[in-house]
Amino acid sequence: MKLRYSLASPFARKVLITGLETGLDSRIERIPTDAWAPDTDLPRDNPLCKVPALITDGGEHLYDSPVICEYLDSLHAGSKLFPPTGEARWTALRRQALADGIMDAAVASRTESTNRPAEYRWTGWLDRQGRAIARAVDTLETEAPGLAGTFSIGEIAVVCALGYLDYRLPALAWRQDHPRLASWYALQQDRASVAATVPRG
Numbered sequence: 574m575k576l577r578y579s580l581a582s583p584f585a586r587k588v589l590i591t592g593l594e595t596g597l598d599s600r601i602e603r604i605p606t607d608a609w610a611p612d613t614d615l616p617r618d619n620p621l622c623k624v625p626a627l628i629t630d631g632g633e634h635l636y637d638s639p640v641i642c643e644y645l646d647s648l649h650a651g652s653k654l655f656p657p658t659g660e661a662r663w664t665a666l667r668r669q670a671l672a673d674g675i676m677d678a679a680v681a682s683r684t685e686s687t688n689r690p691a692e693y694r695w696t697g698w699l700d701r702q703g704r705a706i707a708r709a710v711d712t713l714e715t716e717a718p719g720l721a722g723t724f725s726i727g728e729i730a731v732v733c734a735l736g737y738l739d740y741r742l743p744a745l746a747w748r749q750d751h752p753r754l755a756s757w758y759a760l761q762q763d764r765a766s767v768a769a770t771v772p773r774g
């Protein structure tokens with residue numbers, strides 16, 4: 574399998590952590606890709622021109638991160654990161670959606686404040702993204718006790734979302750007013766798959 578990814582992308586980080594947690598990492602050839610490079614050939618593998626994109630051994634092109642992570646989870650016999658049925662499944666999928674939403678809002682904020690020419694910046698849009706992130710982090714704080722003890726795709730996505738806030742939007746200081754979430758997040762940093770994929774680039 575080949576993975577088009579960037580170490581700065583929180584969505585790609587979900588896939589990297591999933592690969593490590595499932596023991597599939599050695600089967601995944603990593604292809605560093607800058608989705609924003611003007612001459613990128615990424616649309617060949619993902620018409621949306623986004624990372625992550627996975628090319629399976631059978632030649633199928635898979636995107637986006639929830640699809641790739643669930644595909645990888647289907648390839649191993651160990652304990653599943655996507656609970657197969659019941660309440661645990663819906664909690665994991667909802668948490669993933671919440672964390673992916675934080676990433677979407679954080680990436681949009683970053684694009685608005687750094688990529689867009691200053692004269693075209695829209696403060697109202699930035700504020701809207703900021704409010705979405707704040708509400709989502711408040712929600713995670715209320716659920717923090719339930720995050721401990723399991724490491725499903727939901728918790729993987731939450732780690733990636735909070736790690737991205739630290740990396741790109743440190744001024745948000747999300748730990749303030751979210752002490753239980755902050756302690757849970759601190760404990761996750763000892764996990765090998767998390768330590769090996771700290772955002773950079």
Ligand SMILES: N[C@@H](CCC(=O)N[C@@H](CS)C(=O)NCC(=O)O)C(=O)O
Nearest residue numbers: 582583584608623624625637638639
């Ligand atoms: N929903 C997608 C989001 C992927 C995404 O937004 N990736 C960003 C990097 S963090 C990207 O490639 N952006 C390039 C662009 O928007 O053109 C997923 O879960 O994989």
